[in-house]
Amino acid sequence: xxxxxxxxLDGDDENRRLARLLRDVFCLRDSVxxxxxxxxxxxxxxxxxxxxxxxxxxxxxxxxxxxxxxxKGYSAFSSLEKTREETRGVRDVRVTNLVITLNxxxxxxxxQPTQSQSKCEKNTVLEQDSLKMFTLLxxxxxxxxxxxxxxxxxxxxxxxxxxxxxxxxxxxVVRIDAxxxxxxxxxxxxxxxxxxxxxxxxEFRQNLLRLAPQANA
Numbered sequence: 285x286x287x288x289x290x291x292x293l294d295g296d297d298e299n300r301r302l303a304r305l306l307r308d309v310f311c312l313r314d315s316v317x318x319x320x321x322x323x324x325x326x327x328x329x330x331x332x333x334x335x336x337x338x339x340x341x342x343x344x345x346x347x348x349x350x351x352x353x354x355x356k357g358y359s360a361f362s363s364l365e366k367t368r369e370e371t372r373g374v375r376d377v378r379v380t381n382l383v384i385t386l387n388x389x390x391x392x393x394x395x396q397p398t399q400s401q402s403k404c405e406k407n408t409v410l411e412q413d414s415l416k417m418f419t420l421l422x423x424x425x426x427x428x429x430x431x432x433x434x435x436x437x438x439x440x441x442x443x444x445x446x447x448x449x450x451x452x453x454x455x456x457v458v459r460i461d462a463x464x465x466x467x468x469x470x471x472x473x474x475x476x477x478x479x480x481x482x483x484x485x486x487e488f489r490q491n492l493l494r495l496a497p498q499a500n501a
Contacts, residue, residue, distance in 0.1 A: 302330035309337065310379060316386050320393040325386075332382055340375045344368045423478040427467050431485055439485055442492070459484075 306312045306326070310333045317326055347361040361367045421429065431439050443460045450457070463481045 302327060302334075305333055305337070306330050309333065312383070312386075316383060316390075318390045318394065320396075321386075321390055322393070325389055325393075329382060329386060333379075336375055336378045336382075339378075340371065343371050343374065347371070423482070424467060427463075427478060427482055427485070431482075432464050432467075439489070 306317075306329060312329065312333070317329075344361075344364060344367040347358060347367050348364050350358040351361040361370075431437060434440075439460060443457055446454050447457050463485070467478065467481060
């Protein structure tokens with residue numbers, strides 16, 4: 285899943301290899317991949333096909349080994365040629381299920397409006413990188429979203445409580461605010477500084493979790 289949306293893994297050779305796998309090995313072409321479908325979905329289908337191909341090559345041998353070992357339920361797979369013939373059905377079922385899934389996804393994407401259009405307008409071509417399954421976070425985004433922006437964030441709640449009872453000048457409040465401001469202005473090259481701040485927050489959280497409950501606290 286990560287490889288599907290990681291643009292760093294895109295390259296001419298890799299893209300040609302995946303396209304050739306879809307087109308020449310599995311015969312999945314324009315009738316399946318509509319213009320509305322984003323690039324990551326085509327990559328996802330290619331990786332699924334890659335696994336199907338791997339399984340087709342190795343499954344018969346594994347079944348025969350189980351039969352030779354006398355494992356229960358595998359006696360029908362004593363012949364490698366016969367096993368290969370039977371496992372072709374597994375490949376066909378997987379490809380059929382993949383095509384059904386792609387058809388459903390094509391229907392979904394064909395009914396999504398673009399950013400420049402109103403929600404009531406349908407059947408428009410999406411940007412290639414839109415509607416990704418998930419987004420890879422860099423160190424800066426990780427700290428901002430998980431430590432300061434996430435609902436019920438421990439650090440944010442703690443900062444609010446300390447500021448309420450001890451004042452905004454308390455050294456913990458000042459330190460948390462300083463980290464938040466630093467992170468907001470960091471560039472990607474400041475990875476080591478971000479890691480240092482994240483380590484401080486982790487240690488701070490662990491110390492809080494070790495505190496024993498106290499009456500009237």
